[in-house]
Amino acid sequence: MSELFEAVDALVASRAPLPSAEERKRLRQAHGLTLDDVAGALKVRRATVSGWESVKKPVEPRGPEREAYARLLSKLAELYPAPAAVPGPVSAMLTAEPAPAERTLPTGPVSDAVRVVAPEPENTRTATPAPATSPKPPTSATPPGQATRRPARTAGSTSPSRRPGVKRTAPPGRPADGTDPRFENGPLAVVDVEDGQVLAYCTGGLVLDVPAKSIPALVEWTLKEAGLGQPRLSGPGKDADPLLVLTEAALQRYGLPVTLTDEERLAGRIQESHKVVKQLTRTDWKLTKRGFGPWARIYRPAQGSERTCVQLCIPSWHALDTRHWGAAAQLPPADLARVLGVYASRVMTPRGSTAVTGLELMTALHPPTRASEPDADGKRHSEHNPGSLGKDPVDCAPCEAPDGHPLLADLPRFHVRGPGEKLFEEAYDWARPLTDAECTRRHLVGIDVNMAFAAGANGLIVGLGAPTHVKRPVFDPKLPGAWLVDLSHVDLSRVKAGKDTWVELDAGLLPSPFTPNGDRPEGPAWYATPTVAYAVELGYDVRPIEAYVRYENGRYLDGWYNRLRDAYLATMADLGVRADMEPADFLAAMNGYREHDPQLAIVVSAIKATVKGGLGKLRERPRGEGWRPGEPWRALSRPTWRPDIRAAVISRTRINLHRKIVKHAAFTGQYPVAILSDCVVYATDGTSPLDFLPYRDGKPLPGGFKLGVNPGLVKWEGTQEVLWGEGVREQFDAPELNLARYIKDGTVTDTDTGE
DSSP: OHHHHHHHHHHHHHHSOOOOHHHHHHHHHHTTOOHHHHHHHHTOOHHHHHHHTOSSSOOOOOHHHHHHHHHHHHHHHHHSOOOOOOOHHHHHHHHSOOOGGGOOOOOSOGGGSOOOBOOOOTTSOOOOOOTTOOOOOOOSOOOTTSOEEEEOOOTTOSSOOOBOOOOOOOSTTSOTTSOOGGGTTOSEEEEEEETTEEEEEEGGGEEEEOOOOSHHHHHHHHHHTSOOOBOOSSTTSOOBOOEEEEOHHHHHHTTOOSSOOHHHHHHTSOOTTSHHHHHHHHTTOEEOTTOSSTTOEEEOOOBTTBOOEEEEEOGGGTOSOHHHHTTGGGSOHHHHHHHHHHHHHHTOOOOSSHHHHHHHHHHHHSOSEEEOOOOTTSOOOEEEOTTSOOSSOOOOOGGGSOTTOGGGTTSOTTOOOOTTTSOOOOOOEEEOOOOHHHHTSSEEEEEEETTHHHHHHTTOOEEOSOOEEEESOOOOTTSOEEEEEEOTTOOTTEEEOSSSOEEEOOGGGSOOTTSTTOOOOOSEEEEEHHHHHHHHHTTOOOOOSEEEEOSSEEOTTHHHHHHHHHHHHHHHHHTTOOTTOOHHHHHHHHTTHHHHOHHHHHHHHHHHHHHHHHHHHTTOOOOSTTOOTTSOOGGGGSTTOOHHHHHHHHHHHHHHHHHHHHHHHHHHOOOOSEEETTEEEEEESSSSGGGTSOEETTEEOTTSOOBSSSTTSEEEEEEEEHHHHHHHHHHTTOTTOOGGGTTTTOOOOHHHHTO
C-alpha cells in the first residue's frame, strides 16, 4: 500500500503548480542559497536554475528535476512563509516620501537597518522582507562620519521610489544574500553629484551619501566606511580592491579635468604637477607607474592584511572602450553601476580594460604563491602555488619570440623570419573563388562560433615553466611546446575519419589547417602541439626536427574558461537565450536579444572582449615611444607574458574549426568559401543556417556544427546574396576578397580593401 501512496504523491507533485518565478527566487535567497547551490543539488546547470527564476520569461522544470525542485520549494516555504502586508502606520512610514529631515537612515550594520533601494530591472538581485524581523523607523540624523543610504535613481525617474528590505535569515556563518559582510555594499560604486551632494551609486540600487571633500578623503572614506570590495576568487588569492567610477560631475567636484588634453591622452595620464596628484603625495598616497590615468590605482604600502588600495575608473577619459563597453559611459549612474556590477559579480571587479581584466582573472584564479604549512616554529612562509605560472617571468623559446624581442637582438636589422624560424599560430583569414555550382546558389550564409577562443582554452594542457630544447624528439600530443616539423606531405584529399576509415575530399576547396592563410606548407615550420597532433589525427606520420617543450605543464586555463563561460551563459539566459533551446528557438531568441535588455547586452560584449583581450595580453607588444627593437619592454617582466600559451590556444581554436569543416564536407559535400577567425561562410539556396546544417530528428551531425549558445557551438552571423559577393569582388578586382569580413551587414569600404 505504501508504494501506491508514494505513486500518488509523485503524481500529485508532477501536476501541482509551482510558485511564481519571484517566489522561487525569494525562497532560495531567504535560505542563503546561490544558483550554483541549487544546480548542484538537482544536478542541472546553473543557467537552468536561472531560467526557472526568470521573471520575464520563466522556464518550467520538467521530468524528475521538477519533482525535486517542487520538494525543495515546499520545504523552503515552510521555513520562510510569504511575508504578510506591513500594518498601516508602518507601511505608510516606509512608502511615503519623507520630509527633508527624514531622508537619512540608520547606518549600523546593514542587517540592523532598513536597506532602501529602487525597484530593480528583472533578473537582478531582489531584497524581500522576511516576516520575523521588523524594520527600524528612520531617524532624523546620521552619526558623523557614517555612510547614509539613499534610494537609487535610474534613467527616466524623477524622484526616488522606495522599497523596504529587512534582515533575512541564513545558515550560521553565512550572510543572508551570500555576500561577504566586509563588502556589504558590493564591489564598486559610481560617484556622481546631484543637487550639490556627492552620491555613490552601488550595485543593487543602493546609494550612499559621500562626505569626502577631496580625492584623498574619498579614498579614505572608501576604504574605511563605504563597505566596498569583492572576496578573493581562490584560497591563496587576494580580495579585490574597491572600484570607484567618477562621472564628469564628480571630476569637476574633485578638481579633475573632464577630458584629457591630446598630450595627456597620449601619455595616458595627467601631469604629475596637477594639484590632485600633489594632494595625494602630501597625504602619503601613491600612484602606480602608470600614474593618474583612466584606470588609476591609489595605494599605500600594505600593513598586514589591511586593504590599502582603491582603483578609479574615469569613463570620460575613455576608460570604457566603446568597442567593448558600447555606450556604457553615457549611462546614468545607477544604470552604469548595474552594468559594471553584473560584470564584476560574474567575472571580477574590472582592473582596467577588458584585456587587462582577462589577464588579471588568470592570476586571481591561480595566484603565484600560497602560504606554506607551519614550520617547526609554527610560522608560515610564502611558497610556489602549484598549477600557477609562479611569481617570476620565464624566457620564451626563440621561435616563440615576437619580432624585436631581446632574444633576437643579434639578427640583421632587416631580416624577415620565415616559418622555419618563427612560430606563427594565428586565426584564419582565408577565402577562395566560388565554384560554378556555388555561383548558382542564391545566398551566402555566415555562421560564427560562440566564444571560440574560450572553447579552445577549455581542457588545454599548457606549459607552466620554461622551455627545454630537444633535438630529434618523438612527438607527444600531451606535451605542450613548439615543434619544427615538415607537414607539407599531409594531403587533405584523403584523411582518416576513424580507426580504419578514410574519406575522400576535394582538397582544392579546403584551407590547410596548418597556416592562417590556408596555404599548404612548403617545408619545415614551427607549430604548437595541437596543430601537429591534428596532422597525426588525420592519419599522417610526423617526424619533428627539433622542439622546445615544457615538461612542467597543466590545465592552467580551465578555471578561467569556466568562470567566463558561466558569466556568458548566465547573462545570455537573462537575455532570453538559454542553453537548452531547440535550434529554431535559439535562432529566434538570438534575433534581437540585445534589445531585450541593452544594458545586459553590454555585459555580454564585455565578457567576450575579456576572453580575446586576455589571451592577446599573453603576448603584449611594446607600447609608447622610446622603445627600440632588441630592447626589453615592460610586459616582459610579467610571469603572465606567455606567447606560448597564446599560440597553443589559437592553434587549438583553429584546429577545432577545421575539424568541424572537414566533418561537414565529408557528410554534405559542402565546402566553405571564406573563413575569418571564427566565422565561416557557405553558399546555399536558403537564408538560414538550418538550410544547410544537417540535423536529423533534431540532432546535429556528430563532430560537426551545432547551433546553440554554449562556447564552441555556432550562431547565425549574417546572410547576403551570392550576387552581392561576386559584385564586391569584381568591384575591387579581388577574386579572393574575404567575404566573411562583411557577411554581417554587407558593408565594404575602400579602407577595408586597401583601395
